[in-house]
Amino acid sequence: MASPNTKANPAFYAVIALLVFMSVGPVILMFMNSFKLDVDIISGSSGLIFLPTIQNYEKALCDVLWYEPDHVDFCSLKFGGAFINSLIIALISTVLTLVIGCMAAYALVRFRFMGRDTVSLSTLMVRMVPPAVLLVPVFGLWNNEFCLDRDGLIGGAIRDTFGGRGDVCLAGTHSGIILIYVAMNLPFVIWILQSFIVQVPRSLEEAARVDGAGPFQVFFKVVLPLIKPGLAAAAIFTFRIAWNEYLLASALSDRDTRTMPILIVNNMSEFNVEWGVIMATGMLLAIPPIIFTLFASRQIITGMTAGAVKG
């Protein structure tokens, strides 16, 4: 506990100021640089005096703009496509993770079955494995094992619809990336939701059963509304990871399924690093998670179960 006079201590404010500077500083730097020309950025004059320009944004968004900016000779960035890809992958993987996660967590908390403790423990252990370790085996599996024969019935149909040359594989598809994200985020989501489900009084479920609810109605009408804060927290977490993830996406995506973080890196080549465009894309990249978090965090209300049982 901090006593009142530690708050008045100048060192306390100095530490706070330092922390704020450390967290907000890069964002401000990115924001300012996104309005500078590359020459201004590289010149090192980190002064506040420069001529703001939206050229970087124009270049980053060149494929979605309705007009053709003069300074862009060739639109190499597929911002729109990458944005949609990121959105599809992040949203679907978040939804899937939550749906599977809340059911798994409920089962782990409420049902007694063989190997329950093992499952509970190993979910957490799996979480400890760094995603980079998964990269090589998953890359191999997605490219070679989980494939549909190009001459087969389904594989042929898919190839006729979407084109392509070889067998139809998981690698390079949205599903491939979504699948690995779900696997990656599920343990944490199960773990976090377990702690929320434990707090739902058992007598509530019993009351619902007596009132005539079947197992699924108990889950969807009583348990789920009560763990909404947990779901929101888990959703923010999952969405953010899926949105930011670079390593796995870079290996598993192809030209059409590229996500935003990979698009940014594409601005670096051996000849040139387009800092301005990178900063502009970075700013744009930050917007959806912020909106998502603002929306989801509204669901995080404490004291959801207040008044359920004696108090």
Place this chain on the structure above:
Amino acid sequence: MLTIRLENLIKRYGDVQVLHGIDLEMADNEFTVLVGPSGCGKSTTLRMIAGLEEVSEGEIFVDGKPVSHLEPKDRDLAMVFQDYALYPHMNVAQNISFALRLARRPKAEIEKKVREVADTVGLTEFLARKPGALSGGQRQRVAMARALAKDSGIFLFDEPLSNLDAKLRGQMRAELALMSQRVQKNMIYVTHDQIEAMTLADRIVVMHGGYIQQQGTPEELFKRPVNKFVAGFMGMPPMNFLDGEIVEHDGGVFVKGDGFDVQLIGEKAAKAQKHNSKQITLGIRPSDLAFEADAEPARALKLDVEVSEYVGAQSVLLCKCGPARVMVEVNSQTPVALGQTLTFAIDPGGVHLFDRNTEVAL
């Protein structure tokens, strides 16, 4: 007719058996109270009737049909839980109508029923509130309203009043008694509070250690307990027990112990005479002792008054009789000084005898 019959009901948790063959029959529209100390199996019995616990052995019949394999929702019952178990994300009206909405009743019917039930328990102005914004007593009412709205044949109560403060408990007890007269349903009520049991029940079932000790009307249990446990459990303050021996002298049958020698009369004397063991426990309720200075010594106890507890119109005197403690209920006007040795006459009808080893009433 909606009778409930329990037949040799047994419950085991692993190797531990907590209910040892409960046989019980509850008639239509009867208010049955299961009462007993913590861990006696009363709540387990109720939860088995509700279908929330599995039956290890035996069968539950409702209206002659076995139901122990049915889900709770198929058993035509409503239950009020000890901790209320209200759905915190729904308001009072939604809580009350939850069962009806699950049953997909027409909207107008649900609305009418909610208003009707809310009116019965006095919740009309709170229908839009969430449980979190209600007081303990109001929450308890919501829990009861929810059960009432379901219109089931059987009502189960699992210690519904134990979370309320003493005053509110008394008030809710009275309301419950009124409600039970009005709705005329089969009610099974679990409590550890013998006063609740006495005031509410048509029939009391006293349980202890997973066995039914005795069942009957409140009066039967109070006046004719079958064993020492029931005698000590029913009634407040509890019955006094004095260990003694059956002796015969001066042409009468007496119970003689440390500090007392009480003559038995009538039927009791005959029973004591015939009883094969002389080791006996004498039981006398505090209310069956009356201060009477010139009482006949063979029909009275001489007690040293140690503590006097004033509780209003009555005072409870804690006295000593040899090594044993005896409680006496007297009118507060009785002039009693602590440390005095006084004579208290025993009401002849208030003498209970128990075998000291088996604790069974004679």
